[in-house]
Structures are given as structure tokens and as C-alpha cells.
Amino acid sequence: MATNILMPALSPTMEEGKLAKWLVKEGDTVKSGTILAEIETDKAAMEFEAVDEGTIGKILVAEGSEGVKVNAPIAVLLGEGEKAGAAVDIPAAMKDIKAAMKAEVSAADAAKADAPKATAPVAKADGARVFASPLAKRIAASKGIDLSALSGSGPRGRIVKSDVENAKPGAAKPAAAGAAPAAGPSGIAPLPDARLLYPAGSYEETPHDSMRKAIAKRLTSAKTLIPHYYLTVDCNLDSLMAVREKMNAAAPKGKDKVPAYKLSVNDFIMKASAMALMKHPDVNASWTDTAILRHKDADVGVAVALDFGLITPIIFKAQTKGLVEISNEVKTLAGLAKEKKLKPNQYEGGGFSVSNLGMYGIKNFTSIINPPQSCIIAVGAGEERPIVKNGKIEIATVMTVTMSADHRVVDGGTGAKFLQTLKAFIEEPASMLL
């Protein structure tokens, strides 16, 4: 019978690796102990030996492939008398290696979940093997607990009896555990690899760098796992623009005639957000499975677009900082971000974020929440619009703000009240002094 040769784990923590070199080719006969391939991780390289004998029917993963998930099929081994091709049944749409890997792994999961005794290794939705003691597996099976949703408290994160005994059927991994949950609900078919849909040579490939991978992973988790809802409000910027103009004109100039500061509309929005958060602690909060964390300071993140991605550095304790301080700090952090010099303590945490695409003339958009925060505002352009005031049409500078909120933490009314306060601060900046 044809069997799949799976990507081996060189260490208990290995999740993926590089298939550095094939030492056999299709049609070669192998026996137990034959060295099949060289596998590399960022830490080690190792020869991979055959366990069974047979003929290499098909090599599924090409030499030099990186990021091959552990337990993904990398080749097909044929038994005696089997012919290459005949026994290998790879659905056409799955011919691409990555799609094939994911499908195989989730199929294996499903099969194992059905088994009455889950004694075989279980895999997480992203293909990583779940380490659990035999007793934990047995108890989990009898209580209907999904092991891949638990975090283990045993040695090297192994799931042990007490973890399972404390879990409720269907319990999910606590979000507070730090790392973003690996994937969305299992059972959703993976998207086919885009390369399948375009003729080769019709595109240029840019391999993912670590920031692209982080953005993909974090935002997929955030958008999949957080129940987002959206609130939109228009803010009249006439007063703010006037105040800003006066303040900027009053900025002391140095010898080179460069003013000491130049406040942007966004600096006002940052400050207004901080002040509004202090008035609405329910919004300045984070979700965990067991509790809501209400933050004591207004740590406001600001999304900074980079040539190679984006990052959200944080103005900590923004409620204690003046407009000039906020303005200068944002500039410094944005500069560091562009040089890739931000430290984790400058972008991790925070209670709220501001994303502003106004400078591009965007009128209105929605953002994805930046966990562990619960809310983010998407700020559009301040532009002259006709408004109706006392029954007359007038012209005012108006900006549209849309807040994305985590409904687990912030209910609609709570979010609306916060936006009301934010709008008031923005429309009358002097009221922030009250």
C-alpha cells in the first residue's frame, strides 16, 4: 500500500523546517535506514532515514523548500508491486505542496478525533503535534475535550491530567497565554495556493519576511477570533484647525528658523483619545478568558505605515502628556519604526489605537483591532463638506472616524458614549483642559 513519508520533527518544539536536499529520487528503492533527505531547522540539520522499505513513488516537496510543516507529506512510498503514478492519488487542486500539506494534516486530525481512543498523536490546526500524556488523552477523549485547544502545564508544555481535568468540553486556549492562537476554527477548508490560478511567469514572487508573516498571523487571528463591530461618527474640525494654526504659529523658532514643533491633526486625535479613554475605562480594556483587564493609563498606539509593512508604536501614559510631547514622541517612534529599531516595549501592549489614512484623502475606512487592545479608530481625511446647521447649509471641515470594537469587552452603548466624548474633545479642543 502506498504510504506518505512525513516531514519529521528534529526536536519536540520544531514546527516547520527546510527540506534541504533529497538523497533519493523517484523510482529508487529504499529500505529501513536508507537516508532519504537532509532536513534543516534554524537550529539544526539532520539526516532523515527511511523507516519502512519500498520504492519512492513521488517526491511531493522539492529540494530547498522552506517552511515545510512537521508531519506534512513530503514523498510517497510505494509497497511491493505498486507502480508510480497508479497508486498516488493526489487531487489535482491539491498538487501544490502547501495546500496538500494543510489538507493532509486536517484530514489526519479529523480521523484521529473520530477514533474512540485518542492514543495517536494529535495535531493542532496548524499542523504542530500536540504533546499530551496518555492519561490526559484518555480523559480528554472521554470528556469530549479538544486537546489542541488546551495549553499544557507539564514539562515542555505537555498536556497533563490536571490540564484536562480543569478544562471544560469545548474550552478554548486562553487568549492571555501570549502567543496569538494559531488558526481559526478547524474544519474550514484552506484556501488554494494562489499560484495555482496564474500562469507561471506571469507574476514576481516576493518571499515573506518576518514582518509580513507577523502581520498575516496577527491580523488573521484578530479578525477571526475577535467579534468586531463598527461605529462611525463625523467630527467638525473647524475649531481644531483654528487652534492648531494658532499653536503652530506660536511655536518658537530655533536659529535655523525651524519651529520647535508642528502639531498635526493626528496629534490632537491622539490626545483626545487619551482624554476620552480616561473618562471611559470600559473602552480602555483587554479581554482574557477569565476577566476583563481595565488599564489604568491611556496607552495609545499609532499605526505607522512603512515601506515594508506597518507597526503600531505606543505613546504610553498619553493622558499625562501635552500635545507637543505627544507630537514629538510620535515623530521619534515613527522614525525608529522606519529604521526597524523599535523595541518590543515600544509597541507591545497598549489600550487603544489610532489609524489615520486622512493624508491619503481616504474618507472612511475600518481597521482591524490590534490585540490585546479592544478598540481602534480609523480616521479619515478632514475635508470641507456641506453641513446643515440651524436649517441652513453651511461649509465646515469634517472628518469621519470609525471605531472597531471588540464586542466581548465593549458593548455598543459603551462604545457610542466613548465616541461621543471623543467627538466633543475633537470638536472643542479647549474642553480637554477642563
Add this chain to the structure above:
Amino acid sequence: MSDTSFDVIVVGGGPGGYVCAIRCAQLGLKTAVVERDRMGGICLNWGCIPTKALLRSSEIWHMLHRLKEFGISADNFKFDITKIVERSRAVSQQLSNGVAGLMKKHKITVIAGEAKLAGKGKLSVTKDGKAADYTAKNIVLATGARARTLPGLEPDGLLVWTYREAMVPPSMPKSLLVVGSGAIGIEFASFYRTLGAEVTVVEVLDRVMPVEDEEISALAAKAFTKQGMKLKLGTTVTALKKGADNVTCTLKDKAGKTEEVTVDRVILAMGIVGNVENIGLEAAGIKVEKTHIVAGKYGETGVDGVWAIGDLVGGPWLAHKAMHEGVIVAEKIAGAKGVHPLNTANVPGCTYCWPQVASVGMTEAKAKESGRKIKVGKFPFIGNGKAIALGEPEGLIKTVFDETTGELLGAHMIGAEVTELIQGYVVAKSGELTDAELSHTIFPHPTLSEMMHEAVLAADKAALHI
């Protein structure tokens, strides 16, 4: 002037203390140990190790009487109690030197003297009336325990002994009364009985080795009685009247009936009390209950930077438990990740009497009390080839499983070499293997360990050789 400032100072150089110090040193902490006597503590100098040396001698003596059985003849063999004791002392000496060597190897400073907490991060060590001050970011208390005494039952070192005198008898007593049938009492009873002394064991509870499984306890009692030991169960000693070279003991049984027994020597083995005195616990605000420090699951005492391990804290009062706690505390101090508290259900217990007794986890009765549905497997030594070949056909291995989950709740053994076997079940229990994995494990033939396999199979009525 030697160094007086350390990352960690461990108070007490017993198995908990010296192991803690080694682990601290391995983790890069500047470490010292304070010891008032010899490195290795009671275990190495006056407990586990020297008694094993004594029992080895008595085991050989016992085997000499069985030579014919094995087709060998010899006569006129004798023992010399002085030489047996000398060997036991030499074994202790060698190992204590070994521990001192380990301290040197790990660059651990050994401070001789008695230590006392002297304020936050401070320790005062007194040696020959002179006090010296030391500072340490962390202090680990590992001062151990000593024999419990009761009013009217105080040792005098001559006629009424504790383990300490019993370990170094100047001559062979003809008759002995052992008070207490826990591990310490029963090991001495076994040693002296095998060498020919008339031994009476008094136990206040209604069975010997009361912490063990009832069935094992009963088999042990049967074996001891067959060897000629007198067991007085449910009995207390109410008075000791010392003569010139003997002691008359008044025993009272449950029904209130008293009797007098006159013996050469009395050994007191009524448990232990923690060494909590004169180490500055009260002033430091460390809580003591029933002579033991109340410590958290990682050895925290509630006072910042002060930790406690071993016999000084909760039971079981065993060297390997103290050693493990020493490692846990060292790793906690060093900020290591993934440190797990000790699980007492996985601490094995071994008694080196003859026949040996070993166990881990719940007794059958305890498992039943816990409300679980259980299944029990048993396999006798008589069904094992290696046991027959060794001439050790008496004994039993018993397993207790949770019937629903297959969890190994406990394992209990009596017979030859069981103290070396129990670790197999401890590994299985710690790794949370169930009956299924144990059933599918291949045990080597011919070994005594096959009985462990059979005892697992027997829980499903699938034992092969019975």
C-alpha cells in the same frame, strides 16, 4: 577574610540542602552551605546509607544460613558486630567525603557552624561560640528533623536508643523492644532479628508499617512473625523502668490490658520532629505548625528570600523528596522556566526490611475512599521464574488503577529487591501512562520486573503466568 556575601546560602548539608546547593551552583548562583556536623546530613551519616550497609551484612548472614539450599556448604561462620558497624561507618565516611568533594567541584563554600536568620538577607553562623555574619539574596532552610520523643519515652543513649545509637551498637543486644513500626523501626527490627536478637515491635496502630497498603502490611506481619519477631499491635508503651543493663517496659493494649517485657535495649522510632528551633524562625515571622515550617508548593516561607525544603517542611519525610524540593527551589531562585511543584502522589517509599517493601501512590483502601471505581491487579512472586531461581518465592506486587481512566493510582510491593523495582511504576505514574501503555510495554525476561507487568495485566484478569 573569606567571602561573606552570596546569592544563595543553604542552611543544612543533608540530601535536600546539598542537592539544592549543587543545582544553584549549576545555574550560576554563588552558593554556600552551612553545616553544623558532617556533609550529607542524617541520611548519609545516620540514616538511609549506614542502615543499608548494616542490612547488607544481615542479609549476607541470612543467606549463609541458606547455603545448603544452593548446593554450597560451609560451616563455622560468625559475625562480629563491631566490624559490621565499622563497615557501615566507613560507607558513610566515604559518601560524606564524596559530598564534600561535590561541593568543591561546584565551587560551593561550606561554612561550618549553626546558622540563624538575622534579618532580611542576613544569616549569623556560630561556631565554637564565635559568630560570623553572612548575607545572601536567598536563604534556603534545610535543617531536617530528628527523632520524636514522648514524655516517659526519652532516649538516654545507653539503654534507650534512637536510630543514632541503634546504628552503632557497642555490642549485640540479646533482646530488643522497638517502639514504632514505620520504616526506621522496622528496618532496625529486621536487622537485629536477622542477627539473632529477640525482637518485639510495639505499634500503636493495628498493623505494622501503617502507611503501606493493608494487604502488604499483613503479608509483612506474617513474614516478620515467621522470622520470630513479636508484634504487639494496637499497643502503647506506658513506662520504661531502667535496670542495670536492661529495661522493663510496660505495654498497654487497646483493651487496657498491661504486660511487662524486659529487654536489653529499647529503640525509639516514633516518627520525627522538625528542627525548627534556634534558627530565628519566630523573629523572621515564618509560620511553624506541629514542628514543621508551613511552606508553599515551591518552598516559599512567606518571607521574601527565605525558602524551606525537606523534612523541615511537610512530609513524606524522605531524602529523595527533600532532594527534589532542593532542585525545585534552586530553579525557582534562578528564575528557571517550567518549574513544577512536587506531586506527593508520585513520591515512592522504600523500606529495606526483610522482605523489602516499596510503594507509590494510593493504597487500595485510599483509592476506594476517593470514590473512584477502581481495579486491582496482583501477582505473587511464586509465579515468577527469576524469583524461583533466586530462591525468593515469597512476595506480592499489586497495582491499583482507576477503572474509568486507566490511571495508575498506586503500586505496592513486598519481596526481594522490590525497592529497586518500584521506580518503574514511578516513571509510569509521573509520565501519566495508563494501564494500556503499561500492558503494551515489554519487560525483560527473566527478571523480577516481569511481575510488574503481570500485576498490570492482572488488573484486567489477563495475567499470563498465574
